[in-house]
Amino acid sequence: xxxxxxxxxMENIQKKFGKVRALKGVDFEVYDQExxxxxGDNGAGKSTLIKILSGVYRPDGGTIYFQGEKVDINSPEExxxxxxxxxxxxxxxxxxMSVARNFFLGKEPTKKIGPLEILDLKKMNRECMIGxxxxxxxxxxxxxxxxxxxxxERQAIAIGRAAYFGxxxxxxxxxxxxxxxxxxxxxxxHIQEARNKGSSVIFITHNVHHVCxxxxxxxxxxxxxxxxxxxxxxxxxxxxxxxxxxxxMIKVN
Amino acid sequence: xxxxxxxxxxxxxxxxxxxKWTFEELRKIPEFGALIAFLALFIFFAICAPRFFSxxxxxxxxxxxxxxxxxxxxxxxxxxxxEIDLSVSSAYATAGFVFVTLANIFxxxxxxxxxxxxxxxxxxxxxxxxxxxxxxxxxPSFIATLGMMMFLRGILLGITGGRSIxxxxxxxxxSLLTGIMAYxxxxxxxxxxxxxxxFSFILNxxxxxxxxxxxxxxxxAAYTMGVNVNQVKTxxxxxxxxxxxxxxxxxISRFSLAxxxxxxxxxxxxxAASVIGGTLMTGGYGSIIGAxxxxxxxxxxxxxxxxxxxxxxxxxxxxxxxxxxxAVVNLKLRSTILxx
Numbered sequence: 001x002x003x004x005x006x007x008x009x010m011e012n013i014q015k016k017f018g019k020v021r022a023l024k025g026v027d028f029e030v031y032d033q034e035x036x037x038x039x040g041d042n043g044a045g046k047s048t049l050i051k052i053l054s055g056v057y058r059p060d061g062g063t064i065y066f067q068g069e070k071v072d073i074n075s076p077e078e079x080x081x082x083x084x085x086x087x088x089x090x091x092x093x094x095x096x097m098s099v100a101r102n103f104f105l106g107k108e109p110t111k112k113i114g115p116l117e118i119l120d121l122k123k124m125n126r127e128c129m130i131g132x133x134x135x136x137x138x139x140x141x142x143x144x145x146x147x148x149x150x151x152x153e154r155q156a157i158a159i160g161r162a163a164y165f166g167x168x169x170x171x172x173x174x175x176x177x178x179x180x181x182x183x184x185x186x187x188x189x190h191i192q193e194a195r196n197k198g199s200s201v202i203f204i205t206h207n208v209h210h211v212c213x214x215x216x217x218x219x220x221x222x223x224x225x226x227x228x229x230x231x232x233x234x235x236x237x238x239x240x241x242x243x244x245x246x247x248x249m250i251k252v253n
Numbered sequence: 254x255x256x257x258x259x260x261x262x263x264x265x266x267x268x269x270x271x272x273k274w275t276f277e278e279l280r281k282i283p284e285f286g287a288l289i290a291f292l293a294l295f296i297f298f299a300i301c302a303p304r305f306f307s308x309x310x311x312x313x314x315x316x317x318x319x320x321x322x323x324x325x326x327x328x329x330x331x332x333x334x335x336e337i338d339l340s341v342s343s344a345y346a347t348a349g350f351v352f353v354t355l356a357n358i359f360x361x362x363x364x365x366x367x368x369x370x371x372x373x374x375x376x377x378x379x380x381x382x383x384x385x386x387x388x389x390x391x392x393p394s395f396i397a398t399l400g401m402m403m404f405l406r407g408i409l410l411g412i413t414g415g416r417s418i419x420x421x422x423x424x425x426x427x428s429l430l431t432g433i434m435a436y437x438x439x440x441x442x443x444x445x446x447x448x449x450x451x452f453s454f455i456l457n458x459x460x461x462x463x464x465x466x467x468x469x470x471x472x473x474a475a476y477t478m479g480v481n482v483n484q485v486k487t488x489x490x491x492x493x494x495x496x497x498x499x500x501x502x503x504x505i506s507r508f509s510l511a512x513x514x515x516x517x518x519x520x521x522x523x524x525a526a527s528v529i530g531g532t533l534m535t536g537g538y539g540s541i542i543g544a545x546x547x548x549x550x551x552x553x554x555x556x557x558x559x560x561x562x563x564x565x566x567x568x569x570x571x572x573x574x575x576x577x578x579x580a581v582v583n584l585k586l587r588s589t590i591l592x593x
Binding site: 054076077088094102104108110119148 | 459460462463464467473474475476477478479480481533537590592
């Protein structure tokens, strides 16, 4: 195991939706500069768990420690302040807005003109192009509407945005869904790039083949509980898939 | 403003190198459709109605446009933020009544000013209550504000018993808002222009404006990016009702009379003007300058038809056709921008 203190540690996290217990006391931690795969079948509680970490949901029970300190994450705004950037399944991009306006949403740069604080549109356009270029994304124009872009381009923008703001933890919910094979490969490259630049990455998926090439560690969820975890290379993707299918770990750490 | 915005788009598209003002570039501005329709109707009426293009008519036209336009700016802001407000017409009448009643009571110096301030505060409160009902109650704004519209109108009717109230307060606020100036210009014309400039600026050039677009465009996505969407919507509801209230005080100051049926049906005119101006009813897209042009189109049709010799009964029929055509044209224009 990693001897260092985890960057984030979620302890005994519980969440109910009506009578459905989506999470029944899950422990989950992420270390510095690691890619963690969060794997499980549909309805296992993966998205619920990361929505608690990203401030979208509040847990019904449990504790979150960030760099060893107990924290309450009450809103996505608070999560972002901690350096937790999330790319949700539906991408958190607004189709009817330009790429640059999307890129800086929630953290808009401003400039002062007299007593007025106004949007620094020039800076938004310029920085957004630079930020995206750094992870190898070339856009035609920052004023283009997101609705004109392909799924892969949107995914790249969402990841590029998180990387630009120097995410300590980058959460990606099903990042390869609906992408072409080439776009999938690019996205995996972006994930590794983000990790190399100092981010930890949580990669949520139900497809074991998606996560195995990049994950340092894979956590398996099943029915709102943690089934177990595997380090990279301990089990083959087929064996991991078998664990998910049967709901039993072959080899528990 | 139009020119500034156009320059800006051209500027953005080429990273500092100003591109040519081609038709392709021009039609990407959201108020393009409304601008063409405005100019076309203006030329049409100027040809068909001999006295239409006279200073006297244009200033009286501006008076009508300003009152509808101020309300339209407010409701457009709210529609871009993803909600609707049917109670604007009642907020308009309520603010007018509050203003007249209090100005008649406040006989001390600056009494009408105090009455004016209270009337605006009451309008803000109406918007705030609307926002609470929608956001806390979780019901669609269409229903919540329909309820507010009927409730306020009913209160006015109940209190006054249907009687009109004449204005007997001091002339300070009425003359500041809508007193007759040279060539029959009125201050309300300039207030309207100032409001269009200020709110267009807020929408396009402030953090708040960016978040209004985001909240109206995709509420959940805006929320996950750290936008306090409820706060944004509350502010939009209050902008909508305070501008409606201002518009009501202006109109009532002009007539020196508050009547219970005042502004009835005006909410639909404002919504129509907003849609003609390119604002998307489902939120996330629109323009304040477009809203002003939309109000201009409505006002022109109203007076232009009469001056062209068409009985005023035909007004709604014309507006109906223009509204539907505008909605279709705006959809086409929007799809070239959004690539949908």
